[in-house]
Amino acid sequence: MSRYVDITLEFASEIPISELVGSLTREGWRLNDGGHINYLVEPDMTDWDTLPLDAITVVVEEMERARKAQGSCAVILTWRDTGIGGSFLVMRGGKKLTLDPRVDTVYRDDSRDYVEFEWYLKKILPAVSELGLTGYTTADLPS
Numbered sequence: 001m002s003r004y005v006d007i008t009l010e011f012a013s014e015i016p017i018s019e020l021v022g023s024l025t026r027e028g029w030r031l032n033d034g035g036h037i038n039y040l041v042e043p044d045m046t047d048w049d050t051l052p053l054d055a056i057t058v059v060v061e062e063m064e065r066a067r068k069a070q071g072s073c074a075v076i077l078t079w080r081d082t083g084i085g086g087s088f089l090v091m092r093g094g095k096k097l098t099l100d101p102r103v104d105t106v107y108r109d110d111s112r113d114y115v116e117f118e119w120y121l122k123k124i125l126p127a128v129s130e131l132g133l134t135g136y137t138t139a140d141l142p143s
Helices: 015-026 055-069 117-131
Strands: 005-009 037-038 051-052 072-078 085-090 096-103 133-142
Touching: 005 117, 015 055, 015 072, 015 085, 015 117, 037 055, 051 055, 051 085, 055 072, 117 133
Parallel strands: none
Antiparallel strands: 005 096, 005 133, 037 051, 037 072, 072 085, 085 096
């Protein structure tokens, strides 16, 4: 059985991609998915682009252009050197950020079928709380 899992964060106003990525990386998140950067910037959001790790500036600029043009963009981020992370999707309008934690997912010790949301929230909330965060929701449901 597959599951729909995400953390959606909402903000008071539109957040520029450079501020969002800058804040996340200062707190320990890395644009490193197996030794390269994977991101989405196209209108149908289906084909991931890949660039080397030193192309962060190019990726941020492309994501900002895409968000302004079509409304959404995404990048895979991992936590420090753990390899744990997921795809961070900036939704249309720039006021929502959704994390799909499907990169070496952390599951609950007491119920291995469910994601340990606290692990992710402890690492995300300090990074985004100063960006006008107004709230968040989590979901872990059968799809």
